[in-house]
Amino acid sequence: MRRRTTLALCAILAAGLIVAGQAPAQADSKTKRQLISPFFFGHSELSGALPKVERRLPRVPLVAHLGPKQTVGRHGGTLSLLVGRERDTRLMVVYGYARLVRYDDSFQLVPDILENFEVKEGRIFTLHLRPGHRWSDGHPFTAGDFKYYWEDVAHNPELTPGGLPKAFLVDGKPPLFEVLSPTTVRYTWDKPNPHFLPALAGAAPRFIFRPAHYLKRFHVKYAKPQMLKTAAAELRLQNWAALHSLKDNPYRFDNPDLPTLQPWRNTTHGPAQRFIFLRNPYFHRIDPEGRQLPYIDRVILRVSSPSLIAAKSMSGESDLQARSLEFNQYTFLKEGEKRQPYDVRLWKTARGAHLALYPNLNVADPAWRKLFLDVRFRRALSLGINRHEINQVLYFGLGTEGNNSVLPQSRLYEQSQRFRWAEFDPKRANRLLDEMGLTKRNGRGLRLLPDGRPLEIIVESSGEHTEQTDILELVHDSWLELGIKLYSKPGQREVLRKRVVSGQTMMSIWSGLAAGIATADISPAELAPTNPYQFHWPRWGDWYRTGGRAGDPPSLPAAKTLLKLYHDWETATSHAERDKAWRQMLEIHADEVLTFGLIAAIPQPVVVSRRLRNVPEEAIYSWDPGAYFGVYNMDLFWVTRGRKN
Amino acid sequence: MFYFFVRRLAVMVPTLFVISVLIFIIIQLPPGDYLSTLVSELEAQGENVDQEKLDFLRQQYGLDQPLLQQYALWLKGMLQGDFGYSFEHNRPVVQVVGDQVLLSVIIAFATILFTWVVAFPIGVYSATHQYSTGDHVLTFVGFLGLATPNFLLALILMYLANVYFGTSIGGLMDPKYLDQPWSWGKLVSILEHLWVPVIVIGTSGTATLIRRLRANLLDELQKAYVVTARAKGLSETRLLLKYPMRVALNPFIADIGNLLPALLSSAAIVSVVLSLPTTGPLLLKALQSQDMYLAGFLLMCLSLLTVIGMFLSDLALAALDPRIRLTGGRQK
Numbered sequence: 005m006r007r008r009t010t011l012a013l014c015a016i017l018a019a020g021l022i023v024a025g026q027a028p029a030q031a032d033s034k035t036k037r038q039l040i041s042p043f044f045f046g047h048s049e050l051s052g053a054l055p056k057v058e059r060r061l062p063r064v065p066l067v068a069h070l071g072p073k074q075t076v077g078r079h080g081g082t083l084s085l086l087v088g089r090e091r092d093t094r095l096m097v098v099y100g101y102a103r104l105v106r107y108d109d110s111f112q113l114v115p116d117i118l119e120n121f122e123v124k125e126g127r128i129f130t131l132h133l134r135p136g137h138r139w140s141d142g143h144p145f146t147a148g149d150f151k152y153y154w155e156d157v158a159h160n161p162e163l164t165p166g167g168l169p170k171a172f173l174v175d176g177k178p179p180l181f182e183v184l185s186p187t188t189v190r191y192t193w194d195k196p197n198p199h200f201l202p203a204l205a206g207a208a209p210r211f212i213f214r215p216a217h218y219l220k221r222f223h224v225k226y227a228k229p230q231m232l233k234t235a236a237a238e239l240r241l242q243n244w245a246a247l248h249s250l251k252d253n254p255y256r257f258d259n260p261d262l263p264t265l266q267p268w269r270n271t272t273h274g275p276a277q278r279f280i281f282l283r284n285p286y287f288h289r290i291d292p293e294g295r296q297l298p299y300i301d302r303v304i305l306r307v308s309s310p311s312l313i314a315a316k317s318m319s320g321e322s323d324l325q326a327r328s329l330e331f332n333q334y335t336f337l338k339e340g341e342k343r344q345p346y347d348v349r350l351w352k353t354a355r356g357a358h359l360a361l362y363p364n365l366n367v368a369d370p371a372w373r374k375l376f377l378d379v380r381f382r383r384a385l386s387l388g389i390n391r392h393e394i395n396q397v398l399y400f401g402l403g404t405e406g407n408n409s410v411l412p413q414s415r416l417y418e419q420s421q422r423f424r425w426a427e428f429d430p431k432r433a434n435r436l437l438d439e440m441g442l443t444k445r446n447g448r449g450l451r452l453l454p455d456g457r458p459l460e461i462i463v464e465s466s467g468e469h470t471e472q473t474d475i476l477e478l479v480h481d482s483w484l485e486l487g488i489k490l491y492s493k494p495g496q497r498e499v500l501r502k503r504v505v506s507g508q509t510m511m512s513i514w515s516g517l518a519a520g521i522a523t524a525d526i527s528p529a530e531l532a533p534t535n536p537y538q539f540h541w542p543r544w545g546d547w548y549r550t551g552g553r554a555g556d557p558p559s560l561p562a563a564k565t566l567l568k569l570y571h572d573w574e575t576a577t578s579h580a581e582r583d584k585a586w587r588q589m590l591e592i593h594a595d596e597v598l599t600f601g602l603i604a605a606i607p608q609p610v611v612v613s614r615r616l617r618n619v620p621e622e623a624i625y626s627w628d629p630g631a632y633f634g635v636y637n638m639d640l641f642w643v644t645r646g647r648k649n
Numbered sequence: 650m651f652y653f654f655v656r657r658l659a660v661m662v663p664t665l666f667v668i669s670v671l672i673f674i675i676i677q678l679p680p681g682d683y684l685s686t687l688v689s690e691l692e693a694q695g696e697n698v699d700q701e702k703l704d705f706l707r708q709q710y711g712l713d714q715p716l717l718q719q720y721a722l723w724l725k726g727m728l729q730g731d732f733g734y735s736f737e738h739n740r741p742v743v744q745v746v747g748d749q750v751l752l753s754v755i756i757a758f759a760t761i762l763f764t765w766v767v768a769f770p771i772g773v774y775s776a777t778h779q780y781s782t783g784d785h786v787l788t789f790v791g792f793l794g795l796a797t798p799n800f801l802l803a804l805i806l807m808y809l810a811n812v813y814f815g816t817s818i819g820g821l822m823d824p825k826y827l828d829q830p831w832s833w834g835k836l837v838s839i840l841e842h843l844w845v846p847v848i849v850i851g852t853s854g855t856a857t858l859i860r861r862l863r864a865n866l867l868d869e870l871q872k873a874y875v876v877t878a879r880a881k882g883l884s885e886t887r888l889l890l891k892y893p894m895r896v897a898l899n900p901f902i903a904d905i906g907n908l909l910p911a912l913l914s915s916a917a918i919v920s921v922v923l924s925l926p927t928t929g930p931l932l933l934k935a936l937q938s939q940d941m942y943l944a945g946f947l948l949m950c951l952s953l954l955t956v957i958g959m960f961l962s963d964l965a966l967a968a969l970d971p972r973i974r975l976t977g978g979r980q981k
Contacts, residue, residue, distance in 0.1 A: 165705055165708060166705070169701045240734060240741045241734075249705065250739060275738055275745055277820075278824065308820070309922075316819065319817070321817060497689050502680065
């Protein structure tokens with residue numbers, strides 16, 4: 005099974021490479037294809053309210069390439085989705101997934117809004133816009149929109165009080181920004197900046213451009229201060245900056261007046277229980293036959309309490325639903341298939357581990373810290389976990405067992421890394437523990453620490469999922485065979501974090517590596533101590549993040565090496581160097597067993613209406629890279645004519 | 650009487666002040682603030698958040714100021730009629746709440762109506778036909794209503810309504826009427842959906858009401874004045890409604906004080922389960938996400954309504970029952 009997926013992925017990947025390589029869009033424009041405007045705009049076009057489709061599209065539109073099982077569709081139809089909160093309007097930016105550069109479905113970076121881009125020495129980025137590209141209100145989208153963001157937003161002390169966003173800084177230095185032509189901009193750093201393109205392609209992207217023509221009326225530099233003041237006061241805002249940032253929220257997507265480049269634009273002012281998104285008349289993609297995308301005219305987001313979403317999906321109220329659905333609802337949803345016209349598909353999730361145990365290497369108790377820092381102890385604990393049992397008992401055997409490492413779908417995957425020190429082998433684990441001198445036991449058969457305390461490990465969780473407690477119960481049973489007792493302690497998320505950082509927590513259970521399907525171009529920051537919220541080395545992460553002002557410097561040689569490799573990755577100028585750094589870091593993780601991955605690739609149920617076409621049967625449900633449905637081109641999904649059945 | 654009136658009014662001011670302090674403390678008790686809650690919630694779904702954006706918002710929302718100062722600002726604003734800003738909804742608190750109040754009131758009124766219409770006849774019947782088969786059956790049903798957890802009943806009814814009547818799950822109207830102007834179809838749709846929450850919220854109230862009415866009436870029915878009235882030839886119905894019933898009503902008048910806040914909070918748990926667009930779930934969400942001004946505003950409203958409701962029911966009792974009117978003000 006896994007083999008087949010890999011093969012399929014390779015095929016897609018190859019196709020993706022070819023497309024990315026030769027930019028077929030340009031060739032197409034020369035052959036003068038017939039463009040087809042959606043019927044939706046027929047009336048506005050006739051009345052002259054909207055220009056003809058030839059004038060709405062950029063001179064070189066992006067021709068979407070269909071996936072292996074995707075077909076050319078038809079215009080029209082409505083898609084209903086359920087969301088848990090009002091602010092989930094942002095999901096339409098995520099799903100819409102129009103980015104300057106984006107990941108294709110094999111997770112390679114390709115130009116999207118940009119016609120193309122050039123990167124020199126990993127530090128000079130030249131971005132070419134599509135001539136004739138327009139915002140959703142018909143205003144041209146040009147280099148001026150980048151300039152507005154750079155000069156008037158990012159460099160404005162009132163709008164960005166903390167100074168230039170960190171993603172723009174390399175070693176604390178900003179890039180040189182130049183407008184080379186109305187459709188070309190360039191960012192030049194002194195040193196390589198590997199974070200730049202992934203940030204633009206992210207599910208929650210860094211928007212480095214803004215609709216200047218719209219926002220200038222809220223900017224103190226262009227509008228009359230007195231008018232801004234009254235406008236702000238009317239909305240009970242403190243100043244113009246608050247007003248500007250309220251209007252300027254391209255990610256939250258809650259301002260229908262803010263022009264956008266996404267396939268659908270919001271038309272509903274909150275507060276509302278139902279948000280209607282209509283097709284963007286100026287969207288820049290077309291299908292291979294020349295139809296302007298997206299296929300679907302309207303997307304409706306309905307707000308419902310998250311706990312009801314499964315029940316509502318089951319009664320057929322959603323055409324495409326994965327959010328707020330969990331694996332343990334699969335059988336329930338499956339039952340609804342008989343009564344409602346939908347299919348439940350199982351997509352793979354992309355975390356390196358669905359759940360992992362994090363031994364706190366910075367725990368305050370010195371005796372325990374010494375144990376956790378000993379690689380033999382970590383290996384023994386990992387060997388003492390029966391992952392197969394967890395998979396069978398809780399996930400019907402559908403999960404992938406093994407370490408907290410990248411998944412087989414990633415190009416960086418090495419099979420040995422996933423399974424090293426991760427098979428269930430209590431004998432070997434016991435031998436390792438004996439070797440460490442933990443041979444004394446008490447009356448109940450528990451091993452004793454050198455100071456006479458029994459080996460009792462308290463694993464703390466955020467207490468949000470009973471699933472975690474179930475898993476810990478299974479780990480408890482298998483660790484007893486090593487003479488170690490596990491207690492689980494559900495807490496509260498914020499409290500857990502504070503306890504971990506202050507070293508009170510010995511071990512915690514949390515989700516694993518986010519970049520489970522990473523490519524070498526994605527940041528490996530998670531693998532090195534870079535953040536205080538990394539539960540296995542919070543103090544080292546704090547030390548790195550604050551530049552040595554808080555926390556402690558890493559004392560484990562492996563952690564130091566990881567930091568060095570992370571630095572290598574950041575300063576690398578070529579893909580090969582980044583690839584090398586990634587692989588070495590993964591190797592260290594596998595060998596040192598810094599976290600105990602339990603189970604990965606837990607399937608995500610996706611409810612898909614039978615009328616909806618072009619939604620992949622098998623896919624990866626991933627936030628970043630992936631943007632959930634985004635990489636599978638939601639603008640290519642289409643609805644069949646006729647009644648539901 | 651006038652003195653009593655003024656004193657009751659005057660006491661309300663410090664009461665509300667103390668309540669406002671308590672509310673503020675309680676809202677601030679959980680660790681973190683709105684932004685940190687937001688961050689951890691987003692991260693739970695795999696998203697990450699811009700540190701710069703957070704810093705900007707923290708400054709804008711005044712979350713970086715000391716607590717005492719935040720409280721002072723809030724209090725000062727409230728006195729001037731500015732109830733603050735909802736972080737979650739990105740607009741002034743009053744605008745957020747406005748939409749939900751009407752529906753809350755509709756549900757609450759329908760529920761109270763349902764409760765009274767069902768409970769009064771049954772209560773009276775049970776009392777006048779004590780220990781008859783009818784009494785036993787109704788008592789049994791009443792206890793059943795009292796003992797069934799609301800939310801469970803809500804889930805069962807919602808399921809049945811969906812399977813047998815095709816009513817959409819949750820919410821107060823069919824999805825196609827959401828955010829549409831009022832129309833006949835919308836009203837019908839609301840009525841179609843309304844019965845589930847009304848029955849669910851109403852059952853336990855109905856059961857309680859039946860029991861209380863029955864007990865109160867039973868007390869009265871055995872009193873001498875009833876026998877006297879009967880001896881003088883008053884018809885049974887007239888007798889019942891004119892005397893024992895009136896006395897038995899006192900506890901319900903006293904209850905009006907609790908009805909007012911109930912109008913606004915309208916059974917939060919049931920509303921959450923049924924996904925009703927009322928103020929109950931709004932309050933719960935605000936508390937969960939630490940949207941402090943919204944939560945503060947709703948809690949202040951509830952307290953204010955409770956205080957006013959109590960005041961009103963005291964007045965009503967005094968007006969209705971001469972015994973209270975004549976002895977209440979007297980100091981012994």
